[in-house]
Amino acid sequence: MKNDSTQSHKEAILTAGLTKRFAEVLAVDSLDLRVRPGEIYGFLGRNGAGKTTTIRMLLGLIRPTRGRVELFGKDVGTERASAVAASGSLVESSTFYPSLTVTENLEIQRRLTGSTHSDLKEAVALLGLGDLVRRRAGRLSLGNKQRLALARALLHRPRLLILDEPSNGLDPAGIVEIRKLLRRLADENGVTVFISSHILGEIRQLADRIGIIHRGKLIEELDMRKADIGSTVRWEARVSEPSRAAVLLREKAPGYQITSEGDGALVISSNTHDKAMVDSGLISRVLVGGGFELRALIPEEEDLEKRFLRLTGGES
Numbered sequence: 001m002k003n004d005s006t007q008s009h010k011e012a013i014l015t016a017g018l019t020k021r022f023a024e025v026l027a028v029d030s031l032d033l034r035v036r037p038g039e040i041y042g043f044l045g046r047n048g049a050g051k052t053t054t055i056r057m058l059l060g061l062i063r064p065t066r067g068r069v070e071l072f073g074k075d076v077g078t079e080r081a082s083a084v085a086a087s088g089s090l091v092e093s094s095t096f097y098p099s100l101t102v103t104e105n106l107e108i109q110r111r112l113t114g115s116t117h118s119d120l121k122e123a124v125a126l127l128g129l130g131d132l133v134r135r136r137a138g139r140l141s142l143g144n145k146q147r148l149a150l151a152r153a154l155l156h157r158p159r160l161l162i163l164d165e166p167s168n169g170l171d172p173a174g175i176v177e178i179r180k181l182l183r184r185l186a187d188e189n190g191v192t193v194f195i196s197s198h199i200l201g202e203i204r205q206l207a208d209r210i211g212i213i214h215r216g217k218l219i220e221e222l223d224m225r226k227a228d229i230g231s232t233v234r235w236e237a238r239v240s241e242p243s244r245a246a247v248l249l250r251e252k253a254p255g256y257q258i259t260s261e262g263d264g265a266l267v268i269s270s271n272t273h274d275k276a277m278v279d280s281g282l283i284s285r286v287l288v289g290g291g292f293e294l295r296a297l298i299p300e301e302e303d304l305e306k307r308f309l310r311l312t313g314g315e316s
Helices: 051-058 080-084 102-113 117-126 142-154 172-189 200-206 242-252 280-289 304-312
Strands: 013-022 025-035 040-044 066-071 087-090 160-164 192-196 209-214 217-223 232-239 256-260 266-270 294-301
Touching: 013 051, 025 051, 025 209, 025 217, 040 051, 040 172, 040 200, 051 066, 051 160, 051 192, 066 080, 087 142, 102 117, 102 142, 117 142, 142 160, 142 172, 172 192, 172 200, 200 304, 209 304, 217 304, 232 242, 232 280, 242 256, 242 266, 242 280, 280 294
Parallel strands: 040 192, 040 209, 087 160, 160 192
Antiparallel strands: 013 025, 013 066, 209 217, 232 266, 232 294, 256 266
8 A cells, every 4th residue: 555645754753741640540651752754663561551541642532631742743732633634543442333334334434534446445455355345344253343444544545553452353364464564564655653562472573663651651662673682681590508699699799689489599680670681600700709509590581571571560
């Protein structure tokens, strides 16, 4: 789906101090985002972290308590219609007219956005809806409802796609198809994709950059071309007298967190987010120099899921 719009050099998405409070709940807290044109930005967080609230503010569906949002340099708060005109979105559950067919739903969207009949046919082909065009939308499977929602979002050839859990209901093959489609739109057409998802493996394969939000705050951004995903961040030490060894390590290696496992092993990890690597050489020198028998020092690599859980404090 070729995008004929002239790309701007402005940020595709810019937020400054973006904050949203619902009564006593601070849902989004001073969020600063910069998403570049043509990149795929993965937005990760546990349930209730503020992802959907952020997306709704990006689209002007709810007003921020304070702060601002710009899409390609246009302020969503003061000029919403023109700011969001170049964007397509899928937020929370897909919406459609259940008694109308797939084609009829898309025809309504085509007229609303001023798209062409050719655009409609291309969207149907891109999302694999060709065999379903005469089926009523209410009778579609959850996965095909998501396909219909994505087709609607793509119909007017947007420069920016804002997607909240777009893989919801899709089988593994469908998830791969959507991933390839989004990657192609970004690489070949310069479409910017801002995507929230709980499927960390998919985001790892798809995104150029990832932002992790926790309790409304952006706690880390990762450039996936440079990130140390897969690096060793924890070591398990099997050592004589583990309790005494732990005391020595806490004294001689204060930059690390030392915990004891049930089988007597010690786990050494960073106690800060910005110092992920563990100096195994230092650990060895401290233990051996302290007269302990070091039987094994075993590395544990950190993938995106482990990093996410470490940063957000447990299971999502």
